Amino acid sequence: MKLQYSLKNISKISEKILNIIKYKVIIFDGEMGSGKTTLIKSICKKININDNVSSPTFSLINEYKSINSIVYHFDCYRIKDINEAYDFGANEYIDSGNLCLIEWGLKIKEILPGNYHIIKIKIISNNLRELMFLK
Numbered sequence: 001m002k003l004q005y006s007l008k009n010i011s012k013i014s015e016k017i018l019n020i021i022k023y024k025v026i027i028f029d030g031e032m033g034s035g036k037t038t039l040i041k042s043i044c045k046k047i048n049i050n051d052n053v054s055s056p057t058f059s060l061i062n063e064y065k066s067i068n069s070i071v072y073h074f075d076c077y078r079i080k081d082i083n084e085a086y087d088f089g090a091n092e093y094i095d096s097g098n099l100c101l102i103e104w105g106l107k108i109k110e111i112l113p114g115n116y117h118i119i120k121i122k123i124i125s126n127n128l129r130e131l132m133f134l135k
Contacts, residue, residue: 001133004124007038013131014042020133023115025094027105030121032077035129036103039121040073043101047071055103060088069099076104085111 001020005013017026028036041053044064051064055075062073072093079085085108094100094113105112118134 003131003133005129005131006127010039010042011046014039014046017043017119017133018046021117023113023117024097025100025102025105025113025116027112027116027118028101028103028121029106029118031123034121034123036121037075039119039131040101040103044071044073047099060084061090061093070096071099071101072096074100074102074105076102076107079104079107082108082110 003013003016028040030036037053037055044051044053047069048066049064049071050066053064053073054062060075060078064071064073074090074093076085076090085091090108091111094111102108105116106118116135120132120134122130122132124130
């Protein structure tokens with residue numbers, strides 16, 4: 001599936017994503033500045049996360065809570081080898097059964113479960129992105 005979107009309709013895109021996902025682990029792939037965190041913020045808003053959603057670039061993982069769920073938001077950009085992921089317990093978060101939204105997640109591919117989604121985001125212009133639901 002390919003969809004083009006802008007900030008004006010990112011809420012609808014987030015809703016579409018939530019309606020088609022089957023797995024609890026979603027990888028967000030795309031170049032720096034493509035809008036991975038912005039899309040994750042919109043998804044979290046759709047599932048009633050009221051916490052401040054921000055990129056966990058330095059902390060590597062943020063935890064967000066809603067009334068009846070927990071969401072883990074990873075940013076694996078700074079990870080240089082898989083041992084760093086094990087050190088912060090990435091495998092335990094992934095195995096928790098909670099929704100895991102992982103930026104740069106292909107860097108930790110060897111600890112991902114058998115079933116996960118990949119969403120690739122491509123910059124079309126300053127205001128337009130293309131989302132490809134790959135898996």
